[in-house]
Amino acid sequence: xxxxxxxxxxxxxxxxxxxxxxxxxxxxxxxxxxxxxxxxxxxxxxxxxxxxxxxxxxxxxxxxxxxxxxxxxxxxxxxxxxxxxxxxxxxxxxxxxxxxxxxxxxxxxx
Amino acid sequence: xxxxxxxxxxxxxxxxxxxxxxxxxxxxxxxxxxxxxxxxxxxxxxxxxxxxxxxxxxxxxxxxxxxxxxxxxxxxxxxxxxxxxxxxxxxxxxxxxxxxxxxxxxxxxxxxxxxx
Numbered sequence: 001x002x003x004x005x006x007x008x009x010x011x012x013x014x015x016x017x018x019x020x021x022x023x024x025x026x027x028x029x030x031x032x033x034x035x036x037x038x039x040x041x042x043x044x045x046x047x048x049x050x051x052x053x054x055x056x057x058x059x060x061x062x063x064x065x066x067x068x069x070x071x072x073x074x075x076x077x078x079x080x081x082x083x084x085x086x087x088x089x090x091x092x093x094x095x096x097x098x099x100x101x102x103x104x105x106x107x108x109x110x
Numbered sequence: 111x112x113x114x115x116x117x118x119x120x121x122x123x124x125x126x127x128x129x130x131x132x133x134x135x136x137x138x139x140x141x142x143x144x145x146x147x148x149x150x151x152x153x154x155x156x157x158x159x160x161x162x163x164x165x166x167x168x169x170x171x172x173x174x175x176x177x178x179x180x181x182x183x184x185x186x187x188x189x190x191x192x193x194x195x196x197x198x199x200x201x202x203x204x205x206x207x208x209x210x211x212x213x214x215x216x217x218x219x220x221x222x223x224x225x226x
Contacts, residue, residue, distance in 0.1 A: 031214075031215075033214065033215065035217070040219070041148075041201055041203070041219065041220040041222070042217075042219045042220065043154075043203065043217040043220075045214065045216065045217075048214040086153065086154070088154075088215075095159065095167075096142055096144075096159070096207060097144070097156055097159065098144070098156070098205075098215055099156075100153045100154045100155075101153065102152075102153045103153055
């Protein structure tokens with residue numbers, strides 16, 4: 001099945017810093033989503049981005065489908081950005097199933 | 111829009127009992143819902159795909175007789191953990207795909223199960 005690798009596994013930042021999270025996947029995809037899991041476990045949809053670039057406030061994401069990777073950019077980080085960021089993909093010709101990466105744990109210190 | 115609820119949010123039960131978890135899409139219809147399991151500090155693992163009006167499809171290694179799934183309507187899927195044991199303690203999360211939307215999956219808030 002499709003493999004999803006996220007890097008880095010852990011990231012510690014000072015408030016105000018910028019960061020880039022990476023998601024590599026091993027096959028062509030129909031769907032790619034970025035999520036933020038808050039401390040209570042809720043998965044928050046950040047982006048649906050199987051290709052191209054999107055921006056939402058301080059967050060933006062780019063997926064280069066031909067090279068099988070996606071990047072999540074967080075600018076001017078805040079303490080509330082702390083949590084785990086997951087990338088999840090649905091393989092082409094698949095069955096709507098999302099395969100999750102292991103996540104990047106982000107800690108933003110004041 | 112695109113809200114998915116789960117009930118209960120937290121449950122503690124004795125070993126050997128059964129627990130039912132409900133997943134509802136509140137403002138959209140979903141022919142397909144998904145059930146995931148997440149252990150502490152780990153990623154989400156898909157357990158099964160729940161299809162409205164038909165049998166669920168289970169992932170390899172998931173016991174279908176232990177984790178009963180029913181998808182009785184376009185807005186409700188249930189997961190029943192039968193004869194629960196302490197190793198079933200976990201965070202269970204459901205998701206749903208909007209039948210009329212793009213391929214985005216929307217996730218519920220999760221249910222924490224503790225089996226004593």
